[in-house]
Structures are given as structure tokens and as C-alpha cells.
Amino acid sequence: MNPTPDAIASGNEGTMSPQQAAALLDQATHEARRKIEPSPAWLLTTRAVAVLAALGAIWLSVRGQHPYQGPTAADIPVLIAFIVVNFAATVAVRMRATAGIRGRTQLHPADIVVLVLSWVAVVVIVAALAAAHTNLAFYPTSVLIVPGLAWAAIGAGRKVWRRFGVGLAVAVVGVAGLFAGPAGSWAVGGVGLCAVLLGAAAAVAWSHRS
Amino acid sequence: MNDDTLDPLIHVPTRLKIVATLAALPEGDTLSFTRLQDMIGLTPGNLIIHLRKLEDADYINSEKTRNGTVSITTVALTSQGRAALGAYTRALRDLLGGDLLGAL
Numbered sequence: 648m649n650p651t652p653d654a655i656a657s658g659n660e661g662t663m664s665p666q667q668a669a670a671l672l673d674q675a676t677h678e679a680r681r682k683i684e685p686s687p688a689w690l691l692t693t694r695a696v697a698v699l700a701a702l703g704a705i706w707l708s709v710r711g712q713h714p715y716q717g718p719t720a721a722d723i724p725v726l727i728a729f730i731v732v733n734f735a736a737t738v739a740v741r742m743r744a745t746a747g748i749r750g751r752t753q754l755h756p757a758d759i760v761v762l763v764l765s766w767v768a769v770v771v772i773v774a775a776l777a778a779a780h781t782n783l784a785f786y787p788t789s790v791l792i793v794p795g796l797a798w799a800a801i802g803a804g805r806k807v808w809r810r811f812g813v814g815l816a817v818a819v820v821g822v823a824g825l826f827a828g829p830a831g832s833w834a835v836g837g838v839g840l841c842a843v844l845l846g847a848a849a850a851v852a853w854s855h856r857s
Numbered sequence: 858m859n860d861d862t863l864d865p866l867i868h869v870p871t872r873l874k875i876v877a878t879l880a881a882l883p884e885g886d887t888l889s890f891t892r893l894q895d896m897i898g899l900t901p902g903n904l905i906i907h908l909r910k911l912e913d914a915d916y917i918n919s920e921k922t923r924n925g926t927v928s929i930t931t932v933a934l935t936s937q938g939r940a941a942l943g944a945y946t947r948a949l950r951d952l953l954g955g956d957l958l959g960a961l
Binding site: 663665666668669671672675680746747748749750751752753807 | 863
């Protein structure tokens with residue numbers, strides 16, 4: 648039934664059958680969830696594939712190095728391109744999805760400060776480890792630990808448990824990489840982050856179905 | 858059981874869409890009037906009429922904030938509104954039995 652403009656304007660559009668109401672409720676709920684999701688499953692899955700490809704490519708180029716010398720000059724642009732595209736896509740999708748929303752869904756300025764500080768801490772810690780001639784400075788996953796814990800803390804603070812879980816899982820990948828050697832750490836990082844992102848994508852898809 | 862068990866305030870297509878959209882937000886989050894309008898696809902006048910009816914029943918609350926010269930109206934589902942949608946969903950489920958769609 649198509650209500651007349653007058654009926655809509657008066658707020659009395661007529662009634663629906665229970666079947667029509669159920670279909671409309673289902674459609675409206677799914678559409679709203681899809682539009683406001685800051686980390687849609689498709690984006691998380693794409694990032695999972697991209698991180699596996701980027702870090703996997705670097706692992707393939709460093710795994711034969713004895714002694715370990717780190718990524719080659721050809722690997723660096725791949726890594727930088729991955730980081731830039733990943734960051735830009737994530738921010739663009741998040742900003743579009745959370746436009747007009749205030750509350751737990753949005754990152755607050757304090758959250759962004761915590762994240763920036765966590766990366767500053769990474770630079771300081773890695774520089775200190777390098778100055779102390781500690782091998783851990785050259786493990787790529789070591790840079791994941793502090794930002795992962797910061798993301799988990801932000802999630803816990805806002806009671807956004809999916810954010811907490813992802814942050815904690817990223818930190819765990821960071822620690823796991825420390826046991827794989829500097830070259831193997833790239834593989835652990837690639838596989839681990841891919842698994843974390845696929846898990847998050849599955850959680851998002853599941854929450855939209857329930 | 859018949860259709861009378863369905864909350865008449867929610868059992869109107871546009872208001873059902875409004876309530877379902879606001880319920881998709883995490884509890885405590887608010888949505889700007891313009892974003893809601895964009896998501897529902899209504900004119901401002903029509904949306905205001907429906908929001909007023911929901912607000913009169915304490916199903917939603919709206920808040921107007923001023924940021925310099927710009928005034929922003931935000932809307933959120935109240936706990937009463939969330940409970941009403943829950944009751945409405947349960948009533949639909951009872952009416953339709955197993956013949957239900959995913960979101961319910």
C-alpha cells in the first residue's frame with residue numbers, strides 16, 4: 648500500500664500486515680547496520696588479504712638472508728604503499744559510516760591522542776632497543792605490541808568489546824613474532840594479522856545477522 | 858492473537874524504519890537529524906512529525922546543540938523505546954510463528 652503524501656505528513660500512513668512489518672523491520676535493521684558499520688566485513692577481508700600479501704612478500708625476500716639484513720630496497724615501497732592505502736581506506740570508510748553519530752561508535756579526540764602516543768612510544772622503544780644493540784629492535788612485529796594494547800585499552804574504556812578483542816589479538820601477534828626470529832617474524836605478522844582481520848570480519852558479519 | 862497486540866505507535870512503516878534505524882546504534886549513541894533523514898529518505902517536515910510522535914511517547918529523545926552559528930539536532934532511542942521495539946518484535950514473532958526473517 649502506498650500512502651498519500653497527506654497521510655505521511657499527518658503521521659498516519661495506514662497499517663501493515665505482520666508479514667509486511669517483519670520484512671520491513673528486517674530490511675531496515677540490516678540496512679542501518681550496514682550503513683553505520685565503521686569496519687565493514689568487506690573492508691576487513693580486503694585488509695586481511697592485503698596484509699598477508701604485503702608481509703608475505705617481504706618474508707619471501709628476507710627468509711634466505713644469513714645473516715638477517717632486513718627488507719630490501721624493493722620491499723620498502725610495497726610496505727609503505729600498503730600502510731598508506733590501508734590507512735586511507737580505513738579512515739575514509741570509518742568517516743563515512745560514522746558521519747552524524749556521536750557516542751561509543753566514534754573515536755574521541757582522547758582516543759586518537761592515545762593511539763598517536765602509542766606510536767610515539769613504539770619509535771622511542773625501538774630506538775632504545777637499537778641503541779642497546781638488541782635484536783628485538785629489528786623484529787617487525789615488535790611494533791604491534793604497544794599500539795595493539797592501546798587499541799585494546801581504548802576498547803575496554805568505551806566498552807566496545809570487539810575493539811578490545813582486536814587490539815589484544817594484535818598485541819598477541821606482536822609477541823608471537825618475537826619467538827620466530829627476525830625473518831620469521833614477517834611471516835607471523837602476515838599470517839597473524841590476516842587471521843585477526845578475518846576473525847573481526849566474521850564477528851562483524853555474525854553480529855549483523857543476529 | 859491479532860494485530861492489536863502490535864504497538865500502534867511503531868506499527869507504521871516510517872516510524873518502524875526510524876525506530877529500527879536508531880536501534881542499530883549502540884546504546885547511548887546518538888544520530889544527527891540530517892543523517893537520519895538521509896538514511897530514512899524523508900523530507901525534514903515528515904521526519905519531524907514522526908519524531909515528535911515518538912518523542913511524545915518517550916521512545917526517543919532529541920537534543921539540540923549549538924556549535925558557533927550551526928545548530929545540530931541529535932536523536933537517540935531511549936531505553937523505553939528500545940524496550941518497546943523489543944516487545945513489538947516479540948509480538949510479531951508470536952503472530953508469525955516460525956515464519957520469520959533474519960533480524961527477528
